[in-house]
Amino acid sequence: MRKQPELLVTAGSLEELTALIDAGADALLIGEEKFGMRLPGNFTPAQIAEAVKIAHDRKVKIYVSLNNLFHNEQLELIPDYVKQLAAAGVDGVEFGDPSVLTAVKEHAPQLKLHWNAEMLSTNYATANYWGSKGASRVVLARELSMDEITEMMPKLEIEAQVQVHGMTNIYHSKRRLVQSYMAHQGRPVQGVDLGKDRGLFLVEAERKDEKYPIYEDSNGTHIMSSDDICILEDLHVLMNAGVDSFKIEGLMKSTHYNVVVTKAYRKAIDAYVQDPENYQFDESWLEEIRRVQDPERELSFGFFYKEQVY
Amino acid sequence: MQTLEKPKPKYTGKRHRLSKPELLAPAGNLEKLKFAIHYGADAVYIGGQHYGLRSNADNFSFEEMREGVEFAKKYGAKVFVATNIYAHNEDIEGIEDYLRNLEEVGISAIIVADPIIIETAKRVAPKLEVHLSTQQSTVNWQAVKFWKEEGLPRVVLGRETSLEEIAEIKKHVDIEIETFIHGAMCSSYSGRCVLSNHFTDRDSNRGGCCQSCRWKYDLFEDARPAEAWISEEEARESSVLKNFKLGVTQLPLFNEDDNAFSMSSKDLCMLESIPELIEVGIDSFKIEGRMKSIHYVATVVNVYRQAIDSYMADPENYVLKPEWIEEINKAANRPLNTGFFFNTPDHEDHIYEPEEKAVPYDFAGLVLEYDEETGTAVIQQRNYFKPGQEIEFFGPDGTFFKQTVGQIWDEDGNELDAARHPLQRIRMKVDKPVRYFDMMRKRK
Known part of the structure; x- marks a missing residue:
């Protein structure tokens, strides 16, 4: 039997976390805005401890996101936070900023380190470099092609995680750009909700x-x-290549949607692991997802099969 | 009479022993390199044929680099090469050879974002200094310390770092700090943007950025009830979903005559804060713009050179000269601001109006020779000019005067009605002495 790849899903609350475990998630990524970026919800340290308890009872892992770009004033919060996470039994943390790596090695060496520099994790050699610094996993950039990912696998000395479903971040600024625009328009900005639940979006003329x-x-x-992104149809290519962890990004989606998606990927992974030779993609798995998919958001292969130039 | 009173430092609590910062300028090609250095850059950074982030610039071959290094040496200046891509698998193989070549042609330092290029340089080209690129978005002292322990002598900070934060970084870590002080800025954390990839399939982190942040967008709010699409009928029947029942699915957050949304940032200009930047201990002042013109590079470098020298010569009596600001504005492509140095940028730091006309001045001619006796100069034509036009001469160390173009002649003494031919040698009278490499500009 093949090595069982991990199915990792983000969770925004304890309720969602429980529902996703029921749906077949092997690991959950959680955290809070102060330390992690673009999370579907905020977990306090106490809730993280609770999440670990729920998850570990069912042999499911908990990872916590610490992938912010930290400024000086936030640095002093990191050592205590990683100590708390380790004490709670968290399995690993995601990081992009080297200051997190330093803090974990010094204060909470039992935490696994997953290197996640978003769009900047683009080759095996740099992933191995972070491996030599203590990372046990690389979260690969979503802008890589299928060929780049598969050829990377035999050269990687650490685990690889690939996002297989959901939205991706394409731009991050420290500036308050919506607020600035509204101020420019003369609209009130004080106390106005510009958060992810507001449903704001941009449209470009062409x-x-x-x-x-x-x-x-x-x-x-x-x-x-x-x-x-939805790579369900070709998940076997990534499974053949030996990718260690598949991530479903649940940001800005309902629990119901994330449960449906998790179940679909669970079926595909289980079918493959049981009998890789005779694995066949089942169109009905994808059909389940299509039924809950926002018709205004295309399900796509992302950059898996797209030629990019420069 | 000698005064016994010690000069008081202007900014208490900061460094009192001032060290002169390096002025680091962009050089998009060999000619720009020569202008940047002649006009006062202590170092220039260039791009090679690979591994840089400006795939559209006419980048340097190794031979051109060698020539650039030779030229720089005469002025005691250094040449750095930007190798600041985030590599993909296919880029790995050629890195060793490329770095060996850079070391061999005499490059002083490389500017690197991707750790695998740092590691490779340490191994195969140990004479190359490695500077961490701003693309790493390094904005705290622990991260700076990490890179120092990796052996790097210099970090280019993320543009999101404030002056106060820079002071704290300098306090915690003994390392050279380089910051951008002038030019265009990514409005995102550098590198944390793949708009180009999504809009045009061009990879921004390998040099394909198509500046989508400067485009115009419409801002809307989704007016559909959460997940109406799961059961559309049910949603339509719900009494609270009036908008949706009326078929309104999105609300525009702009009026018809509003400017469109944009992420476009004004350009950085720290000219008015040179004393603060020097006193906080920034080691290298970097000007952005490998794609910018000769006129731009020479003008901007010239101004900062004068400001830095003037402050270092006599910090107590330093005054910001209004003509420096005027000069900077002659090269400005966009409105200017101070980035994150003092505050997080707000609505006045972004560009929503249609972009105004480009730079108002053109490089019209380059002084090749000057004859003191006759007061005439030989000018190499760089753009159309003709008798009667108002022009300005400027050169290093603040040479500056305006005049009207009088009679002009070609090399054989034939009078011309206009200088039409690129690089043609033109003779003309000048009102004041000029020197080789002084520049002549005209209003567009």
């Missing part, structure tokens, strides 16, 4: 049918993709 969600939080302005 791409009228593409809607790019935009929101602000304490980490600045985030612009998200207009489509949702």
Whole structure:
């Protein structure tokens, strides 16, 4: 039997976390805005401890996101936070900023380190470099092609995680861009909700049918993709290549949607692991997802099969 | 009479022993390199044929680099190469050879974002200094310390770092700090933007950025009830979903005559804060713009050179000269601001209006020779000019005067009604002495 790849899903609340475990998630990514970016919800340290308890009872892992770009004033919060996470039994943390790596090695060495520099994790050699610094996993950039990912696998000395479903971040600024625009327009901005639940989006003149969600939080302005990645149909290519973890991004989606998607990927992974030789994609798995998919957001292969130039 | 009183430092609590910062300028090609250095840059940064982030610039071959390094040496200046892509698998193989070549042609330092290029340089080209690129978005002292421990002598900070934060970084870590002080800025954290990839299939982090942040967008709010699409009928029947029942699915957040939404940032200009930047201890002042013109590079470098030298010569009596600001504005492509140095940029730091006309001045001619006796100069034509036009001469160290073009002649002494031919040698009278490499500009 093949090595069982991990099915990792983000969760925004304890309720969602429980529902996703029921749906077949092997690991959950959670956290709070102060330390992690673009999370579907905020977990306090106490809730994280609770999440670990729920998850570990069912042999499911909990990872916490610490992938912010930190400024000086936030640095002193990191050591205590990682100590709390380790004490709670968290399995690993995601990081992009080297200051997190330093803090974990010094204060909470039992935490696994997953290197996630978003769009900047683009080759095996740099992933191995972070491996030599203590990372056990690389979260690969969503802009890589299928060929790049598969050829990377034999050269990687650490685990690889690939996002297989959901939206991606395409722009992150420390500036408050929506607020600035509204102030420019003369609209009131004080106390106005510009967060991810407001449903704000951008449309570019020549791409009228593409809607790019935009929101602000304490980490600045985030612009998200207009489509949702869905590689379910070709998941076996990634499984054949030996990718260790598949991520479903649940940001800006309902629990119901995330449960349906998780179940579909669960079926595909289980079918493959049981009998890789005779694995066959089942169109009905994808049909389940299509039924809950926002008709204004295309399900796409993202950059898996797209030629990019420069 | 000698005064015994010690000069008081202007900014208490900051460094009192001032060290002169390096002025680092962009050079998009060999000619721009020569202008940047002649006009006062202590170092220039260039791009090679690979691994840089300006795939559209006419980048340097190794031979051109060698020539650039030779030229720089005469002035005691250094040449850096930007190798600041985030590499993909296919880029890995050629890195060793490329870095060896850079070391061999005499490059002083490389500016690197991707750690695999840092590691490779340490291994195969140890004479190359490695500077961490702004593309790493390094904005805290722990991260700076990490890179110092990796052996780097210099970090280019993320543009999101404030002056106060820079002071704190300098306090915690003994390392050279480079910051951008002038030019265009990514409005995102550098590197954390793949708009180009999504809009045009061009990879921004390998040099394909098509500046989608400068485009215009419409801002809407989704007016559909949450997940109406799961059961459309049910949603339509709900009494609270009036908008949706009326078929309204999105609300525009702009009026007809509003400017469109944009992420476009004004350009950075720290000219008015040179004393603060020097006193906080920034080691290298970097000007953005490998794609910018000769006129731009020479003008901007010239101004900052004068400001830095003037402050270092006599900090107590330093005054910001209004003519420096005038000069900077002659090269400005966009409205200017101070980035994140003092505050997080707000609505006045972004560009929503249609972009105004480009730079108001053109490089019209380059001084090749000057004859003191006759007061005439030989000018190499760089753009159309003709008798009667108002022009300005400027050169390093603040040479500056305006005049009207009088009679002009070609090399054989034939009088011309206009200078039409690129690079033609033109003789003309000048009102004041000029020197080789002084520039002549005209209003567009």
